Amino acid sequence: MNSFEYMQPNNLESASKFLVKNNSSYAFAGGTDILGLIKDDIVAPKQLVNLKKINSLNFIRHDNENGLSIGALTKLSDIENNEIVRTKFSLLSQAISEVATLQLRNVGTIGGNICQRPRCFYFRGDFDCIRKGGDTCFALTGNNKYHCIVGGGPCYIVHPSDSAVALLALNAKFKIFNGKDETVIPAKDFFVLPDVDDMKENILKDGEILTEIIIPNPNTETVSKYIKVKERGAWDFALVSIAGVFNIKNKKILDGKITFGGVAPIPWEEETLNAKLKNISIDEKSINQLSDSAFNKTDALEMNSYKIPLAKNLIKKLLLEI
Numbered sequence: 001m002n003s004f005e006y007m008q009p010n011n012l013e014s015a016s017k018f019l020v021k022n023n024s025s026y027a028f029a030g031g032t033d034i035l036g037l038i039k040d041d042i043v044a045p046k047q048l049v050n051l052k053k054i055n056s057l058n059f060i061r062h063d064n065e066n067g068l069s070i071g072a073l074t075k076l077s078d079i080e081n082n083e084i085v086r087t088k089f090s091l092l093s094q095a096i097s098e099v100a101t102l103q104l105r106n107v108g109t110i111g112g113n114i115c116q117r118p119r120c121f122y123f124r125g126d127f128d129c130i131r132k133g134g135d136t137c138f139a140l141t142g143n144n145k146y147h148c149i150v151g152g153g154p155c156y157i158v159h160p161s162d163s164a165v166a167l168l169a170l171n172a173k174f175k176i177f178n179g180k181d182e183t184v185i186p187a188k189d190f191f192v193l194p195d196v197d198d199m200k201e202n203i204l205k206d207g208e209i210l211t212e213i214i215i216p217n218p219n220t221e222t223v224s225k226y227i228k229v230k231e232r233g234a235w236d237f238a239l240v241s242i243a244g245v246f247n248i249k250n251k252k253i254l255d256g257k258i259t260f261g262g263v264a265p266i267p268w269e270e271e272t273l274n275a276k277l278k279n280i281s282i283d284e285k286s287i288n289q290l291s292d293s294a295f296n297k298t299d300a301l302e303m304n305s306y307k308i309p310l311a312k313n314l315i316k317k318l319l320l321e322i
């Protein structure tokens, strides 16, 4: 483990200044991911900038006009157990309850969960792969059981965050501070595919901080659900997960959105599937048609084509359960 300077700014401007000063500075929120990366020599920061002293980033607010607003430093367990989140935005609460263990959710933050690094065991191990600046993807010819089936190349990670899959389905927006100004972007524009940048998972530049997550109010007919398939019953990352938000009336989906985890380097939307979620009856025929319309064009690797029927069957399960 390398030596590093440890900074504890109490406002956003200073935090951003420290982060931009040195391009091997890292933000430190709950520390549940970044400390593991430092101890395993995957990253070697010169400065570690603790964001936890910035009190203005720890909040959950709701109003009927603007919806739900969550500060990036809010702990996952505080969001999971918040009464408004549980009742009005239950998809987020369900997805967060699937993150890791209670102990990790008591420490990890929503900003850290969205910005966490991938779990590919070559990336986490002693392999100088493309995502670490090398020129080889070891997963391509190695063990690729847990890797992506869509959106891959030249790197084939899956995005590890459960909360991000729910936030994409909920049409969330992310607020980013760049040292001077704040910008708000749709969650789907935050994440980047490896063919755009094979060393980063999101658009944040040096010094930029994710500050807030904003989720519009659902309407009164909204039904939602998160399902996560793991290899084992105890805590684990998703083999495939699915989130769905639907406006339903008289057994008909008026409109809706389905998103997936565990299939792509970013939280994933199958556009052909979502385009069909308009004025459609929830019956056996349409459920089969919806499932058939997804994941027909994939780049599954040697060991992960099992994810195609798994994702298709999760669409059926989700629709039957809602």
Ligand SMILES: Cc1cc2nc3c(=O)[nH]c(=O)nc-3n(C[C@H](O)[C@H](O)[C@H](O)COP(=O)(O)OP(=O)(O)OC[C@H]3O[C@@H](n4cnc5c(N)ncnc54)[C@H](O)[C@@H]3O)c2cc1C
Pocket: 026, 027, 028, 029, 030, 031, 032, 033, 034, 035, 051, 072, 073, 098, 099, 100, 101, 104, 107, 108, 109, 110, 111, 112, 113, 114, 115, 116, 117, 160, 161, 162, 163, 204, 208, 209, 210, 211, 235, 236, 237, 238
């Ligand atoms: C054993 C284990 C099991 C896990 N299982 C799951 C799981 O099933 N599902 C799941 O979703 N996650 C899982 N995780 C990941 C866990 O949820 C994350 O470690 C946690 O959410 C990260 O939050 P943190 O606040 O501790 O982030 P940190 O470790 O502090 O930071 C993580 C990364 O985000 C950056 N960062 C943090 N906050 C910000 C910000 N506001 N702006 C910009 N960059 C920022 C940091 O620089 C760092 O690169 C697991 C982790 C472990 C260790």
Ligand code: SF4
Pocket: 118, 120, 121, 122, 123, 129, 130, 131, 132, 136, 137, 138, 139, 140, 147, 154, 155, 156, 157
């Ligand atoms: S999938 Fe990405 S992170 Fe994993 S070995 Fe290949 S390049 Fe590295």
